[in-house]
Amino acid sequence: MLKDFFINLSIFSFFVSAAIVFQVFTTSKGLKSSYLLGGCYASIVAVILMFFPIRYNEFLYDLRFVPIILSFVYFGHRAGWMTAIGICIAHVYIGGYWITGVVILGGTIFLFILLESLIKNLPSIKRAFFYLAIHFVVYSLIVETFSDASATMYFHIAYYLFVLIGLLIGIFLIEAFHKLHRLTQDLSRLNQTLAESRQELKDTVHEQQGGIFKFKKENESFIITLCDGQLYAKSGVYLEQVTGKDLNSVAPLHFVPRLLKYYQRAWEGHEVTFELPWPNDKIYIFISLRPIKREGKVIEVVGSAIDITERKKMEEELRMTKERLESFISHNTDAIIISDLKGHILQANKAYEKMLGWSIQEIKGQTLPCVPDFLIDRAFETIQKIISGESITTKLETVRQRKDGSLFNISLTLSPIVDSKGNVIAISTIYRDISERKKVKRELHHLHQQLKESEMKYRVLVEHxxxxxxxxxxxxxxxxxxxxxxxxxxxxxxxxxxxxxxxxxxxxxxxxxxxxxxxxxxxxxxxxxxxxxxxxxxxxxxxxxxxxxxxxxxxxxxxxxxxxxxxxxITERLKTEELLRKSEKLAVVGQLATAIAHQVNNPLTAMKGFMQLLKLTENENNQRYIDVVLSEMNRIEGITNEYLTIAKPQAVKIQLNDLHMLVDQVITLFQPQATMNNIQIRSEFESAIPLVACEGNQLKQVFINILKNAIEAMPIGGDVLIQVNKLDDHQVCIRFIDQGCGIPKERIPHLGEPFYSIKEKGIGLGLMVCYKIIEAHQGKIVIESEMNKGTTIDVILPFNLLSYQEVH
Structure with missing residues (x-):
């Protein structure tokens, strides 16, 4: 059994290694470059492994599921399906208990596909072990359920261990290849960078515009052994002219004392640098002397000279520019930092300290301390774009982090700092705090949304x-x-x-x-x-x-x-109001019917009695009775006509009316009811009250409603006073004063509203009609009242009605 273990694992290792070797010598891409090739290869390996199974009693097992798992992990589900199809075909071809094997394979592949979306973001190794666990579960369930012979625990453990070791070998080889591949690529890039740097250094030395020279000391004299470079060529000094000659014969005489002092110091083993006007006072050169020692003794001195004339001119300009730039940076309200090409902070202004909380000493040398962790990669990408020249100046809005950890919105401007050759040597970054602007922008957006919603609501409201x-x-x-x-x-x-x-x-x-x-x-x-x-x-x-x-x-x-x-x-509303006025008049007439009947019966009784006397006695004294009868009949006729006038509908007609006459007619109408209720109605008229342009019947209706309310407010009797006075040259006031129960102050503002009444049997339409009539006459009604003392109602009307609106 151990031999079979070793053979299977060796075969599997060989094929995995062969695939890796093939990958190394054919392409530089990763193993995921072709799912088709990977699936085919994995299916071939799985089929080959099926011909070398490990036997245990009547059970067989092999490493076929390891290539499936590896193809799912490293080539994708399509390669996994291809491997599974190859195994199914081989299983059918080999024969045996192939149904159980196909069921195990199908159940395993089904769960792989089903759970792929849940584990697709896991690392390759974790996914491999997750797939392995799924296979073990499916394998155990199906073997115990469908197999005719039951396997021992030892068999299961041996199979699990066998597959686990195979999977570990495969993962190890593939991951080792990946790791080695990445290291090889990194090393290749590093060698390429090194070669480029060497070539760049060589080109720089070759193209320098200065001069290089060497000298040594012989017999207390300094002999020139080398002199080369563009500096000397421009001055007409060539190698063959100075080589082997003494300093005294080469340099101008007035320079020799100074040069001897520097040369001697360099010969003593010191590195010496100095500036010198040469060959005249208009040109400055910078000379550097470096001794070459052997066994602690100076054997030669190497010197370099460069023309610094332009530099001397630029130093003054740079000094002034630097002062201006430093002043600009220091006093700028925006935070400004200067960093090197790797993101290390070189310089920052006071505004940076104030905005982000770090002092300049704390951040110097730090790598982008204000960039949150989740934005650090993006920040380096932006820097690389500037360095590579893809972007000259980058402006963006992003988030930065203060020293206390709080985040805030900024506007970021990154610009390259270049040298005279155009090479990027540093990055300048300007931070502007836009938190308030963002807040205002969000608020404006919110207001805009609210305005759009309000506009929609108002449009819907107006449309409907x-x-x-x-x-x-x-x-x-x-x-x-x-x-x-x-x-x-x-x-x-x-x-x-x-x-x-x-x-x-x-x-x-x-x-x-x-x-x-x-x-x-x-x-x-x-x-x-x-x-x-x-x-x-x-x-x-x-x-x-x-x-x-x-x-x-x-x-x-x-x-x-x-x-x-x-x-x-308002056509229907005016019709309704007209009907309300008519209803109110009918209601008033109905309430007065009892008093009218009582007052009509009394004179009729008198007339009947006197008429009987006239039948019995015929003399000249009968004339007095006849006069009484006629007087009572006239009184009945006057009362009856007033009721008919109120009850019968009449066309609206504006004309000049005498308020005295209108008020007297209303008093006559209510006198019987007032007498029955022990109420006295008195009137007072100011002299010279002019005629008023109005609709007489409608004003009488207003007076009737008000007087009726006054009588009903005095159930135990009292006085009602009606006063007519001029307010000014344009208005007249008809005032009704009663001694009734009064009206609560909180109810007075609601008087005149439809169906609002303070009486038990009232319907709340009488005063509403009165308000409408007086409003149509361009007048107004003012009510003042005090509980248990009485109520005063002023009806104010203009003398001349300029325009009239009929009240329906």
Whole structure:
């Protein structure tokens, strides 16, 4: 059994190693380069392994599932399927208990595919062992369920160990190859970089524009042994002219004392550098002397000379530039850092300390300390792009981390710092804190979303509003010029589509001689920005007439003055109000019926008695009784006519009326009921009260409602005073003062609302009708009351009614 173990593992190791060798000598790509090739090879290996099984009693097992697992892990599920298909074909060909083997294979492959999405992000080794565990579970379940002969525990352990060792060998060889492959690639890149660096150094030395020379000391004289370079060639000094000659014969005489001092110091073993004007005062050279020693003794000195004339000129410019740059960096409100090509911080300004919390001493030499861990790779990628020249200046918005660990939004600008040759030698980075800007941007976005939602809501509201809505632009003269917006109800009323209305001049839509149009223009010219009007409006195209209520508001929209009109059809409402007025009058007449009947019966009784006396006695004294009868009959006729006047519908007619007469008629009407309730009605009129333009019957209805309420508020009797006074040259006040129970202050603001009543049997429509009538007469009603002391109601009317709105 151990021999079979060794043979199978050796065969398997050989084929894995052969695949790796083949991979090394054929391509530089990884094993995942071809799933087709990998699947075919894995299926061949698995089939070969099936011909070398390990026998245990009547059971056989081999390493066929190891190639399947490795193909799934390293080549993908398609290669795994190919391997499984090859095994199935071989299983059928070999024969034996092939059904159990196929079931184990199918169950294992099914679970591999099913669970692949869950483990696809795991490392290769972990996935391999995960697949192995799945196979062991499937194998154990199916063998124990479908096999005719039961295997021992020893058999299972031997099989598990066998497959595990095979998988470990395969993983080890493949991962070792991957590791070695990566190391080889890294070494190759390193050698290439080294060769490039050597060549670059050689080219730099070869192309330098300075000069190189050597000398040695013989017999207290310094002999030149080498002199070469562009510096000397430009000056007319060549190798053959100076080689082997003494310094005194080569250098200008006025330079010799200084040169001897430096040369002697170098010969004594010191490295010497100095600057020298040569060959004249306009050109400066920099000389470096380095001794070459052998066994501790200087045998030669090597010197280099470079022309630093331009450098001397630039030093002054650089000094001034440096001062300006340092001042700019130090006093800049943005954080500025300078880093080398590996990200090490070289310099930072005070704004960096303030913004991120690190001092300059703390961050010097550190590698991008403010970059969060999850952004470090991206930061190095950006630096590499700048170094490689892919990006000259990079601007982006990202996140950085303060010393305390908090993150904040910044605007980042990275720029290369280049030398005179254009080589990138450092990176400058400017940080600008944009946290507030981001916050404002988010808030603006949120507001924008809210505005869009509000716009949608208002548009839906306007589109489905039962009232017509018009938005009209005003010209410089504050005159309506054109429609800016209209809802479907407005389009329907005018008989045009929305597009037609928005393209038409306002004068073609609304007649300029319309009463409503004239009123709106007058209100706007008076400077009113919000008002309500009621009128009958005739639509120009359809000829349709409707009673409308216009709510008008003037405001500015996008720098232009506009007019918002909401038109409501109040035809039905006016009809309802008219019906309410009639109902109220009928209710009043009904409540007065008892008093009228009582007062009518008394004079009728008197008339009957006197008429009987007239039959018995015929003399001149009968004339007095006849007069009484006639007087009582006239009184009955007056009361009856008043009731008929109130109850019978009449056309509305505005004319001048005498308030004295109207009030007296109402008092006459209520005098019987007042007498029955022990109430005295008195009236006081100021002299010279002019006639009032009004509808007499409607004003009498108002007075009747108020007087009726006053009588009902005094169940135990009292006085009701009616005063008529002029307020000024334009208004008159009719005041009703009673001594009733009063009205609570919190209820007074609600009086006049429909169906709001403080009486037990009231329906809340009487005062509403009164308010409407007086409002139509351009007047107002003012109510003051105190509990248990009485109520005062002022009806204020203008003398001349300029315009009148019929109250229906």
């Amino acid at each position: 509003l039962p009232d017509a809505v018009y938005l009209v632009e005003l010209n410089e003269d504050r005159y309506p010029s054109r429609l800016l917006e209209v809802n479907p109800v407005g389009c329907e009323r005018f008989g045009y589509s929305r597009e037609e209305l928005l393209s038409m001049p306002y004068a073609d839509i609304v007649p300029q001689n319309s009463t409503m149009f004239i009123k709106i223009v007058e209100k706007i010219s008076e400077g009113k920005c919000s008002f309500t009007l009621e009128d009958e409006f005739v639509f120009k195209k359809t000829g349709k007439k409707i009673n409308t209520e216009f709510n008008v508001r003037v405001f500015n929209l996008n720098g232009k003055e506009v007019l918002l009109l909401i038109s409501r059809d």
